[in-house]
Amino acid sequence: xxxxxxxxxxxxxxxxxxxxxxxxxxxxxxxxxxxxxxxxxxxxxxxxxxxxxxxxxxxxxxxxxxxxxxxxxxxxxxxxxxxxxxxxxxxxxxxxxxxxxxxxxxxxxxxxxxxxxxxxxxxxxxxxxxxxxxxxxxxxxxxxxxxxxxxxxxxxxxxxxxxxxxxxxxxxxxxxxxxxxxxxxxxxxxxxxxxxxxxxxxxxxxxxxxxxxxxxxxxxxxxxxxxxxxxxxxxxxxxxxxxxxxxxxxxxxxxxxxxxxxxxxxxxxxxxxxxxxxxxxxxxxxxxxxxxxxxxxxxxxxxxxxxxxxxxxx
Amino acid sequence: xxxxxxxxxxxxxxxxxxxxxxxxxxxxxxxxxxxxxxxxxxxxxxxxxxxxxxxxxxxxxxxxxxxxxxxxxxxxxxxxxxxxxxxxxxxxxxxxxxxxxxxxxxxxxxxxxxxxxxxxxxxxxxxxxxxxxxxxxxxxxxxxxxxxxxxxxxxxxxxxxxxxxxxxxxxxxxxxxxxxxxxxxxxxxxxxxxxxxxxxxxxxxxxxxxxxxxxxxxxxxxxxxxxxxxxxxxxxxxxxxxxxxxxxxxxxxxxxxxxxxxxxxxxxxxxxxxxxxxxxxxxxxxxxxxxxxxxxxxxxxxxxxxxxxxxxxx
DNA sequence: CTCCCTTATGCTCACTCTGAGCATAACACC
DNA sequence: GGTGTTATGCTCAGAGTGAGCATAAGGGAG
Numbered sequence: 001x002x003x004x005x006x007x008x009x010x011x012x013x014x015x016x017x018x019x020x021x022x023x024x025x026x027x028x029x030x031x032x033x034x035x036x037x038x039x040x041x042x043x044x045x046x047x048x049x050x051x052x053x054x055x056x057x058x059x060x061x062x063x064x065x066x067x068x069x070x071x072x073x074x075x076x077x078x079x080x081x082x083x084x085x086x087x088x089x090x091x092x093x094x095x096x097x098x099x100x101x102x103x104x105x106x107x108x109x110x111x112x113x114x115x116x117x118x119x120x121x122x123x124x125x126x127x128x129x130x131x132x133x134x135x136x137x138x139x140x141x142x143x144x145x146x147x148x149x150x151x152x153x154x155x156x157x158x159x160x161x162x163x164x165x166x167x168x169x170x171x172x173x174x175x176x177x178x179x180x181x182x183x184x185x186x187x188x189x190x191x192x193x194x195x196x197x198x199x200x201x202x203x204x205x206x207x208x209x210x211x212x213x214x215x216x217x218x219x220x221x222x223x224x225x226x227x228x229x230x231x232x233x234x235x236x237x238x239x240x241x242x243x244x245x246x247x248x249x250x251x252x253x254x255x256x257x258x259x260x261x262x263x264x265x266x267x268x269x270x271x272x273x274x275x276x277x278x279x280x281x282x283x284x285x286x287x288x289x290x291x292x293x294x295x296x297x298x299x300x301x302x303x304x305x306x307x308x309x310x311x312x313x314x
Numbered sequence: 315x316x317x318x319x320x321x322x323x324x325x326x327x328x329x330x331x332x333x334x335x336x337x338x339x340x341x342x343x344x345x346x347x348x349x350x351x352x353x354x355x356x357x358x359x360x361x362x363x364x365x366x367x368x369x370x371x372x373x374x375x376x377x378x379x380x381x382x383x384x385x386x387x388x389x390x391x392x393x394x395x396x397x398x399x400x401x402x403x404x405x406x407x408x409x410x411x412x413x414x415x416x417x418x419x420x421x422x423x424x425x426x427x428x429x430x431x432x433x434x435x436x437x438x439x440x441x442x443x444x445x446x447x448x449x450x451x452x453x454x455x456x457x458x459x460x461x462x463x464x465x466x467x468x469x470x471x472x473x474x475x476x477x478x479x480x481x482x483x484x485x486x487x488x489x490x491x492x493x494x495x496x497x498x499x500x501x502x503x504x505x506x507x508x509x510x511x512x513x514x515x516x517x518x519x520x521x522x523x524x525x526x527x528x529x530x531x532x533x534x535x536x537x538x539x540x541x542x543x544x545x546x547x548x549x550x551x552x553x554x555x556x557x558x559x560x561x562x563x564x565x566x567x568x569x570x571x572x573x574x575x576x577x578x579x580x581x582x583x584x585x586x587x588x589x590x591x592x593x594x595x596x597x598x599x600x601x602x603x604x605x606x607x608x609x610x611x612x613x614x615x616x617x618x619x620x621x622x623x624x625x626x627x628x
Numbered sequence: 629c630t631c632c633c634t635t636a637t638g639c640t641c642a643c644t645c646t647g648a649g650c651a652t653a654a655c656a657c658c
Numbered sequence: 659g660g661t662g663t664t665a666t667g668c669t670c671a672g673a674g675t676g677a678g679c680a681t682a683a684g685g686g687a688g
Contacts, residue, residue: 016365051329051330051408057396081412094332260638260677284636285634285637285683297478557664598664600654602665631687633686634683639679640677642677644675652666653664654663658659
């Protein structure tokens with residue numbers, strides 16, 4: 001702080017850049033989507049903070065996403081700030097990236113940006129169709145290998161960590177630990193971003209820089225938030241069926257839910273109210289359309305859509 | 315907010331400074347403490363990021379706190395990044411502050427730093443002795459006044475917000491909303507930092523810049539974290555009595571807990587194990603000493619110390 | 629027009645978790 | 659030995675949860 005702020009204490013770096021990064025999430029057709037820019041190694045929408053023009057960091061993010069993709073963001077929350085020394089493309093500049101999570105209803109983006117299925121990048125996180133194949137076929141063997149690459153106490157530490165994070169050795173799979181999982185895979189050198197020699201589809205699509213790490217963190221944050229704040233409704237249109245709501249929660253949590261219990265939770269919790277109108281396009285009995293009851297925010301301390309625990313994996 | 319030239323003679327900002335800020339929390343004698351620097355308007359330990367020397371932001375924080383206070387930090391997590399344009403003392407420089415939360419066992423700090431009771435700064439957050447006096451005597455009347463300063467729809471919006479955040483009109487008091495409460499008080503112009511003309515003790519001790527806001531956010535974060543991660547143990551010595559543990563949770567949550575239910579929760583949750591030894595300095599029956607069971611992290615998905623809901627206030 | 633398939637929705641049951649309170653245990657001090 | 663104090667054990671009612679059976683209400687096939 002102060003007029004001469006610390007500069008160049010050791011001689012090499014003397015410049016710093018601030019950027020904002022957005023993980024913009026939507027859910028359509030029961031699939032969680034993340035907004036990406038560019039094709040080969042997709043990146044998250046990213047842009048420099050305008051030191052004079054952007055009054056706040058959050059507004060910088062909104063401006064940047066609007067400029068790059070044409071989307072106006074609704075719900076936005078700060079996620080994390082990355083500032084490791086050796087990030088970024090220009091190593092002569094210390095790059096500080098302030099990452100945000102945004103939830104929107106899907107709309108067609110402009111320019112070079114597109115929606116991509118979030119689980120393309122983190123395929124081991126999606127348990128909706130049972131245990132994801134990449135997990136058992138690729139991740140677990142790699143973990144075992146990684147554990148065995150060390151010995152003695154080090155091996156125990158690794159085994160324990162792998163167990164906690166990936167739900168092995170009696171630990172349950174914790175859907176909120178998506179960041180810890182990605183970071184472990186990164187440290188193992190298993191993901192292409194960490195220099196893995198191979199890049200098979202089981203390892204998920206790579207992203208530019210550390211953007212996949214940011215997506216993993218965003219996923220964990222959303223999953224946690226679902227439990228105690230009514231954030232799903234940011235992703236839905238004003239009227240929706242309970243099954244539609246359930247599908248969105250399932251898409252984000254990466255799990256299947258018991259529909260009867262889910263609906264009990266939702267309406268006993270006073271989260272929604274029926275409109276009396278129905279959606280007949282269900283393929284079966286028509287589903288009543290509901291809307292979010294905003295009043296719930298002032299009635300209950302932590303109104304979430306409740307996720308059950310996950311059965312401990314084998 | 316006026317045009318740029320009113321704030322900056324050069325017309326545009328072209329410099330930026332990155333600093334790290336630490337909310338270092340400990341609990342002693344049943345009181346939550348926060349580490350502060352300086353006397354009159356205390357501030358949080360703060361220091362510039364060394365662009366070359368600090369490999370990561372977190373390490374920058376540890377170095378800075380060590381340099382300024384002599385304390386080595388244990389548990390550290392990133393809290394929030396502040397970057398509004400008009401923060402800081404030098405308006406010609408855009409100041410970006412990356413704030414961290416750290417939990418430590420209390421030790422005597424060095425230099426100009428000292429521990430201060432956290433509730434000195436946020437007295438309305440402490441319900442352990444019943445509803446805090448400043449809340450009913452000072453905050454609530456100010457809220458009412460603020461609501462009545464507007465009319466029509468605006469008044470309804472204000473009333474609703476005040477109700478949700480401060481637990482009125484049927485809303486329960488949510489201990490985790492400490493940041494929202496502080497921000498509302500700030501917007502109302504009620505806290506000295508926002509230019510309130512008076513500075514009576516009911517408004518809590520002021521801090522430099524927006525540091526009190528950061529403390530409020532840290533408090534909310536700790537309170538939330540208690541529920542689902544075993545963070546309290548970072549604040550306790552290796553062995554402790556269950557009552558001691560309870561006092562720490564109470565200090566942070568600002569509530570009183572039912573001791574029998576608390577201990578049931580703790581040991582049914584497998585969070586601790588008895589050592590067989592006892593503390594005889596209780597003034598009554600000796601209390602068994604316990605230690606944290608680290609294994610719990612791999613047994614349960616979200617091992618916290620569980621807080622009950624708070625009775626809705628009048 | 630029925631039957632059948634599909635999805636939505638209602639309801640029950642066993643079990644766990646929680647809030648609250650009563651009761652007992654084990655020490656210090658007198 | 660009595661008394662005050664804190665620690666700890668236990669019970670009970672009620673709310674919340676996981677699982678599964680049963681019914682309702684459409685569309686489409688025969």
